[in-house]
Amino acid sequence: MTIEIIDVVVLDIDAPPSLLRNELPASNWLALRLVGTSTNRDGVGVRVVVSVGHQVKEVHPSGSYLSSNDPRLYFGLGTYDRVASVEILWPSGQRQTLTDVPAGGVMTVLEGR
Numbered sequence: 001m002t003i004e005i006i007d008v009v010v011l012d013i014d015a016p017p018s019l020l021r022n023e024l025p026a027s028n029w030l031a032l033r034l035v036g037t038s039t040n041r042d043g044v045g046v047r048v049v050v051s052v053g054h055q056v057k058e059v060h061p062s063g064s065y066l067s068s069n070d071p072r073l074y075f076g077l078g079t080y081d082r083v084a085s086v087e088i089l090w091p092s093g094q095r096q097t098l099t100d101v102p103a104g105g106v107m108t109v110l111e112g113r
Contacts, residue, residue, distance in 0.1 A: 006074065013066070028077040028103040030086075034059055037111040038092045042071055045091040050075045051084045077103050 006029070008020040030050070034043030046059045052075065061071040077083065086098040090111050101107065 028079070028081055030075045030077060030083055030101060030103050031106040032073045032075075032086070032088075033071070033106055033108045034073070034088065035108060035110050036090065036092075037113075038094065039090050039111065043090075043111075044071075047089040048073055049087040049089075051086070052077050052080050072106060 007022050010018040010020065012018070032048060034046045034048075035041060036043050036046070039045075042061065043059045044061065047056065048058070049056050055075050057073045057075070059071055059073060061069050063069050075083075081103050083101040083103065084099065086101050088096040088098070088109060090096070092111070094112060096109065096112070098109070
């Protein structure tokens with residue numbers, strides 16, 4: 001398994017881009033790309049609860065004026081290499097629960113599958 005380090009690029013109006021490099025040692029993380037089938041395709045408004053540290057996040061890719069955020073949700077897992085459960089609540093009201101999810105990559109989740 002390859003554990004990647006997440007860096008950030010910031011673009012400002014009338015300024016060169018800034019690269020924020022993550023210099024910390026690699027750690028375990030999980031990223032979810034949520035794709036709606038009954039609701040909006042981009043998963044906007046999806047709420048996710050990860051059992052490691054009871055982390056809760058929602059998909060909101062819009063930022064502010066002329067900006068956007070990565071629509072994927074990232075969860076830091078510390079020393080855990082697996083997540084016992086991931087609960088996903090879609091805007092349609094449908095719930096999905098994933099169990100025994102491995103760390104270290106981006107997982108695509110389709111609504112209802």
